[in-house]
Amino acid sequence: xxxxxxxxxxxxxxxxxxxxxxxxxxxxxxxxxxxYRQFPKQSLMLMxxxxxxxxxxxxxxxxxxxxxxxxxxxxxxxxxxxSAHPEDSSFYICSTLGGGGGETQYFGPGTRLLVL
Amino acid sequence: xxxVKQNSPSLSVQEGRISILNCDYTNSMFDYFxxxxxxxxxxxxxxxxxxxxxxxxxxxxxxxxxxxxxxxxSLHIVPSQPGDSxxxxxxxxxxxxxxxxxxxxxxxxxxxx
Numbered sequence: 001x002x003x004x005x006x007x008x009x010x011x012x013x014x015x016x017x018x019x020x021x022x023x024x025x026x027x028x029x030x031x032x033x034x035x036y037r038q039f040p041k042q043s044l045m046l047m048x049x050x051x052x053x054x055x056x057x058x059x060x061x062x063x064x065x066x067x068x069x070x071x072x073x074x075x076x077x078x079x080x081x082x083s084a085h086p087e088d089s090s091f092y093i094c095s096t097l098g099g100g101g102g103e104t105q106y107f108g109p110g111t112r113l114l115v116l
Numbered sequence: 117x118x119x120v121k122q123n124s125p126s127l128s129v130q131e132g133r134i135s136i137l138n139c140d141y142t143n144s145m146f147d148y149f150x151x152x153x154x155x156x157x158x159x160x161x162x163x164x165x166x167x168x169x170x171x172x173x174x175x176x177x178x179x180x181x182x183x184x185x186x187x188x189x190s191l192h193i194v195p196s197q198p199g200d201s202x203x204x205x206x207x208x209x210x211x212x213x214x215x216x217x218x219x220x221x222x223x224x225x226x227x228x229x
Binding site for chain 2 (some may be wrong): 043
């Protein structure tokens with residue numbers, strides 16, 4: 001399967017600051033990446049679909065101006081949480097579809113965000 | 117609206133026995149189903165998948181069964197090992213939605229020696 005990395009793995013920030021999370025596809029070129037988040041003891045919820053060279057597609061209820069997604073290359077997608085608030089504290093995970101047109105998604109290790 | 121449901125939040129099984137994890141879905145457009153294993157503060161690890169054109173897929177100790185008429189799938193692990201202890205997520209996707217995943221809430225499996 002695809003190998004996906006995320007950076008940072010853990011971030012603590014003050015309320016009102018912006019945080020950027022990077023997601024990299026290490027072993028193949030990913031035209032599509034997905035961003036999910038998971039609150040404690042809950043399921044993973046899709047936030048947005050990131051498409052290389054075009055605008056991201058956001059799920060209902062996810063503010064596109066608050067969660068900025070940039071997919072500028074075939075190996076890198078970034079999620080920026082702007083003006084973070086404590087309620088944004090969560091576990092953010094990215095994924096890519098497997099290479100060769102496969103339908104399986106492979107996930108990064110996740111980023112734990114804590115907003116004080 | 118939870119389109120994928122895992123109604124058992126936890127399951128405890130003795131080592132060597134079979135673990136059966138269940139999953140139900142409501143959206144008939146789903147055509148691809150996956151199982152992931154997850155540890156706290158880590159990303160999900162892909163285990164096994166099945167296309168809607170099949171009713172069974174096997175990979176080593178893991179077998180996934182799909183009953184389309186009942187909108188039900190299950191993951192069988194046999195024999196269960198202590199290292200299988202983790203949270204297992206069922207997920208479903210549809211080709212016409214770009215294969216974005218809809219997850220269940222997970223089942224925490226504990227395999228005891």
